[in-house]
Amino acid sequence: MELAMEGKQLVIGYGEKIIIPAMDVKIPKGKITSIIGPNGCGKSTLLKALARILPLQSGDIEIEGVKMSSLKTESIAKKLALLPQGPQAPEGLLVEELVAFGRYPYQKGFGKLSKEDHEHIERAMKATKVLDLKGRSVDTLSGGQRQRVWIAMALAQDTPIILLDEPTTYLDMAHQLEILELLKTLNEKEQKTIALVIHDLNLAARFSDHLIAMRSGTILYEGDVEHVMRKQVLADVFSLDAYIEEDPWSHKPTMVTYKLLHSKQ
Structure with a gap:
């Protein structure tokens, strides 16, 4: 591996x-x-x-x-890029400005964005489907939209x-x-x-x-x-008595229902 x-x-x-x-x-x-x-x-x-x-x-x-x-x-x-739990953007920051922060490790001199930087930013916004939001303020977006914008920033960082x-x-x-x-x-x-x-x-x-x-x-x-x-793993890790079946779509194991191991019910 x-x-x-x-x-x-x-x-x-x-x-x-x-x-x-x-x-x-x-x-x-x-x-x-x-x-x-x-x-x-x-x-x-x-x-x-x-x-x-x-x-x-x-x-x-x-x-x-x-x-x-x-x-x-x-x-x-x-x-590597890190998206922390519950990230917060400065008030009024635009989507495109936030995504551009992902290019910070590559900036030299006075920190002006190069043509390559702009290409990475646009590509990241396209991949995460937030390009049409680029002029919006981050704090006006829904939770799902905000997460996609933060992931776009991580993607613009262009890390493996x-x-x-x-x-x-x-x-x-x-x-x-x-x-x-x-x-x-x-x-x-x-x-x-x-x-x-x-x-x-x-x-x-x-x-x-x-x-x-x-x-x-x-x-x-x-x-x-x-x-x-x-x-047995879910019992050892979470103290759960879990009923597991195969997901018919993904064919991966899925937990259908569960109860606490100490529960009498």
């Missing part, structure tokens, strides 16, 4: 509070990887560390086989790897599907490696190639969807 990113013996935390005590993690190249697990298990902490937003306390991260610690910030910004922290949070079911179908298209047509934190297990199973299941700062299971989306 060719890897886009690999973490070795990662120790991650905030000050003296250790969230992830020692972890080896692999992000397969050219695949969609979903990181799942209960609240507070360290999913977002891991993603921030992979993006070098949160410093490691110890361990190493390799990106395309090169130690991240040996790379300059500008070089990393050309290899995109990390997203809960990109479907606060969206209704239709807009969740819209965002995940967009990510699937970017993965298949643009050959982007995508890793995301997501809470909806059925959406994770439906759209992912690889799953990482965490609990209490530890990876309990990882592998393809069929390996992870199993009754």
Whole structure:
């Protein structure tokens, strides 16, 4: 399995509070990887560390086989883009202006956008279907439209790897599907490696190639969807008694219903 990113013996935390005590993690190249697990298990902490937003306390991260610690910030910004949870744009900022921020790692001199920059910005807006919104203020858009604009910014950054922290949070079911179908298209047509934190297990199973299941700062299971989306795994990771069937459309395992393991009902 060719890897886009690999973490070795990662120790991650905030000050003296250790969230992830020692972890080896692999992000397969050219695949969609979903990181799942209960609240507070360290999913977002891991993603921030992979993006070098949160410093490691110890361990190493390799990106395309090169130690991240040996790379300059500008070089990393050309290899991976991060869409954090609930990003906020300055009031009044236009869609095209926000997407243009994705070209920041490539700007030189006085920071003027080049012809190539403008081409990347337009291409990103076309791919995410927000080109007709380019003159709109970001704060006037719907939740689904805003997420597509933020993904356009990440796409304009033109990196082989995109990390997203809960990109479907606060969206209704239709807009969740819209965002995940967009990510699937970017993965298949643009050959982007995508890793995301997501809470909806059925959406994770439906759209992912690889799953990482965490609990209490530890990876309990990882592998393809069929390996992870199993009754025993969901019991170990979420303390759920789950009824799983094959999705008739995606042919991936899907959770039909579930109850807490300690429930008497």
